[in-house]
Amino acid sequence: MSDATPTPTATPERPQLPAQSPPVDPAETAAASEAATTSNRLSWWRGDSGEGARRNLGLIGVLVVLVIIGAMTRWDLYSNPDWVWGNTLTILKLASVVGVVTVGMTFVIIGGGIDLSVGAILALSAVWATTVATQSYGAGGMIFTALVVGLSVGVVNGILISYGRLVPFIATLAMLVAARGLAAEISNKQTQLSNNTFINNIASEKLLGIPLLVYILAAVVAAGWVLLNRTTFGRRTVAVGGNPEAARLAGINVRRHTLLLYALSGLCCGIAAIMLTAQANSAQAATANLYELDAIAAAIIGGTLLSGGRGTIIGSLLGVIIFSTITNLFAINGLSSEAQNMVKGGIIVAAVLVQQVQFRSITQFLGRNRLTNS
Amino acid sequence: MTQHSPDLSRRRMLFGGVAVGAGVLLAGCTSNESSPTTAQTKAAATGVNNEPGKKVVIGFSAPADDHGWIAAITNNAKAQASAFSDVELKPVAAGADPAAQRAALSTLVSQKPDVIVVLPHDGKELNAFGLEAMTAGIPVINLDRAFPDARAYRLQIKGDNYGMGVAAATYIIAQLKAKGVSNPVIGEIPGIDALELTQERTKGFNDTLAASGFKVANRRPAEFTVDSGQQAATGLFQALPKIDAIWNHDDDQGVGVMAAINQSGRKEFFMVGGAGSKKAMEDIQADNTVLKATVTYSPSMASSAISLARLIGQGKGMSDLVELQVPKEIVLASETITKENASNYLKLGF
Structure with missing residues (x-):
């Protein structure tokens, strides 16, 4: 019964996981040792651990370019600092819901899975939290309902995938359909207004000039970052996604961990459901349409490997903000949404292409040249 | 056989209990009974057609x-x-x-x-x-x-989709002329742009505006859902620091648009809705939001x-007509609901 986790290894002392040590590339070690002689900080930058940071810098570069394009095309707006500040907050606010979903999605993808049901879970949680019966329990009842519904659906996903051995794509696709169906059933296909001022104020209130939604996004991102980078849970996630067999041999309960990842994704959807309900002052079964694709796309351009084992929370956040900025850019220029979707598609393809031509090796090549020159 | 300590199983029991409790609690929260939308039926009148x-x-x-x-x-x-x-x-x-x-x-x-x-x-x-x-x-x-x-x-x-656009534009033009706005900033929030009905509505709107020398300054399509309406409206507000009038094609997505309006604190403009939902009619009747009219598609x-x-x-046939049979084609007129006549239409709101 407990053969997967025999007692001696039940509490592993942070086992050295094969998946965590990256494949050693001769050129890379040469570069690394070369760099080590010059400066420790530089070697970090060029080494494997600097990979995510370099990639994120590239994403920030893209953001800067987008802002410059915006400033060039609508200087009449950008010349007003108040407008620019307000617009930045608006971009962050629009990014907040998908951003929270993307944090959960990033964990699932790093763990080697995919969650296609996030939009549907979000809609179901939002609908369930805004029924007349739930609203009679006040804001606390609504928040509790949204979180528990999201978490429970995530757990069901996790059980189907880890213990039912369904392929994640199939299990979550089935959940996508089923959860939307249940949401339509509960709401009777009507738009459910949220009459709770506390909930509605989440989207309109500000603290120190910054909208509450942005704080929620920041809190979820910070929690996600800590969870991924500073805890055993995070290291296990990378290990499970990178090489599940090695992770199992190292004493990780892969099945339970996979279940927890989907539960986490579901919980993020529950949080996002409250935020979306607050933003729209209502919920309906058709909301959050295709958010799963937005979240996956954001994680991918943020450098998360679709096959698992690699990814950063900050990268995913930047991915979401880039999409949100593009939407904003097209809106302020009055361009059609068709063109916007084409640009989004182009950016996704470009991001994946960049991953394939080994972003890392290019920067290291440049770095080595600079070393030999000096 | 297993080495699980009783402590762990107690924790599991606790988790299980909490889960079951939450499930029971939530199952009770799906009821939605207090909002029955009244259907729009024609009560039986006297006349030969109503004889069974x-x-x-x-x-x-x-x-x-x-x-x-x-x-x-x-x-x-x-x-x-x-x-x-x-x-x-x-x-x-x-x-x-x-x-x-x-x-x-x-x-x-x-x-x-x-x-x-x-x-x-x-x-x-x-x-x-x-x-x-x-x-x-x-x-x-x-x-x-x-x-x-x-x-x-x-x-x-x-x-009449084209007619909806015409009705919305006609109302907006009349209001702007009454206010003496000569060069107005007009925003439009259509529904799903790929649908023919959206294109017809927009065409009717643009044609009528053009006849008065006005045009749409920015157009942000939503998807008939509340969240897309909220996002489209937010985009519109960023693009246009000052707006005179907005036409939102659909009162369902209009719930999200109204949320965005409240969140942005913008109220320098007036808005016209579309379709004629009950919520929109109530808002128009109460006259305490920017929503001043809606054009029906009932x-x-x-x-x-x-x-x-x-x-x-x-x-x-239809008893008011001379013909002995029902006609072949009937196109509903798109009517404009304002504060003055909202009470007549409330029973048609959905």
């Missing part, structure tokens, strides 16, 4: 969309049918796409109803079905989404379609 006649079996099919308007269509049809003692309604689920609806309708034809009322997923794709049923001698009433072939239907009853057409299907099945 030959029993008519009406087959009915509409898409299962998650949209308030479609839901209202189905509810209206059912309510109107039950208002007649001589009508039996046979609803069939239309499924998720035209193919599913075609399959459902073929089984309906084989049951030989007297009349079929259908709101197709897509008029063009279900044209062949209309022809087939008409050839089989069953009159087909097309609801809202036209069949291209005139032989495919006995009666066409639909809303789902009451489903109730009318059932009434007309009954007349067609019984071979009667």
Whole structure:
């Protein structure tokens, strides 16, 4: 019964996981040792651990370019600092819901899975939290309902995938359909207004000039970052996604961990459901349409490997903000949404292409040249 | 055998208990009873057409969309049918796409109803079905989404999308002229842009505005959902620091648009809605938001379609008209609801 986790290894002392040590590339070690002689900080930058940071810098570069394009095309707006500040907050606010979903999605993808049901879970949680019966329990009842519904659906996903051995794509696709169906059933296909001022104020209130939604996004991102980078849970996630067999041999309960990842994704959807309900002052079964694709796309351009084992929370956040900025850019220029979707598609393809031509090796090549020159 | 400490199993029991408790609690939270939307039916009036006649079996099919308007269509049809003692309604689920609806309708034809009322997923794709049923001698009433072939239907009853745009623009122009705004900034929030109905609405809006020398400054399409409405409106506000008027095509997504308006604190403009939801009418009547008018595209057409299907099945005409049979085509006028007349229309809100 407990053969997967025999007692001696039940509490592993942070086992050295094969998946965590990256494949050693001769050129890379040469570069690394070369760099080590010059400066420790530089070697970090060029080494494997600097990979995510370099990639994120590239994403920030893209953001800067987008802002410059915006400033060039609508200087009449950008010349007003108040407008620019307000617009930045608006971009962050629009990014907040998908951003929270993307944090959960990033964990699932790093763990080697995919969650296609996030939009549907979000809609179901939002609908369930805004029924007349739930609203009679006040804001606390609504928040509790949204979180528990999201978490429970995530757990069901996790059980189907880890213990039912369904392929994640199939299990979550089935959940996508089923959860939307249940949401339509509960709401009777009507738009459910949220009459709770506390909930509605989440989207309109500000603290120190910054909208509450942005704080929620920041809190979820910070929690996600800590969870991924500073805890055993995070290291296990990378290990499970990178090489599940090695992770199992190292004493990780892969099945339970996979279940927890989907539960986490579901919980993020529950949080996002409250935020979306607050933003729209209502919920309906058709909301959050295709958010799963937005979240996956954001994680991918943020450098998360679709096959698992690699990814950063900050990268995913930047991915979401880039999409949100593009939407904003097209809106302020009055361009059609068709063109916007084409640009989004182009950016996704470009991001994946960049991953394939080994972003890392290019920067290291440049770095080595600079070393030999000096 | 296992080495689990009792402590762990107690924790599991606790988790299990909490989970079951939460489940029971939440299951009770799905009830939604306090918001029954009243269906729009025509109460029986006196007159020869309302005398119970030959029993008519009406087959009915509409898409299962998650949209308030479609839901209202189905509810209206059912309510109107039950208002007649001589009508039996046979609803069939239309499924998720035209193919599913075609399959459902073929089984309906084989049951030989007297009349079929259908709101197709897509008029063009279900044209062949209309022809087939008409050839089989069953009159087909097309609801809202036209069949291209005139032989495919006995009666066409639909809303006026172009007219909606015209009505919205006419109201906006009149208001702006009354205020003396010469060069107004007009925003537009359409629904799903790929749909023909959206394009027709926009065309009517633009044509009418152009006739007065006005034009739309920015146009942010939403997707008929509340969250997309909120996002589209937020984008519009960022693009246009000052707005004079907005036309939002759809009152369902308008809930999100109104949320965005409240969140941005913008109120220098007035807004016109579309379709005519109950919420929109109440807001207009209360006159405490920027929503000042809405142009109708009423789902009451489903109730009318059932009434007309009954007349067609019984071979009667419309009593106010000279003709002995029901006409072939009826296009609802898009009416403008303002504070002054909102009380008359409230019963038609969905």
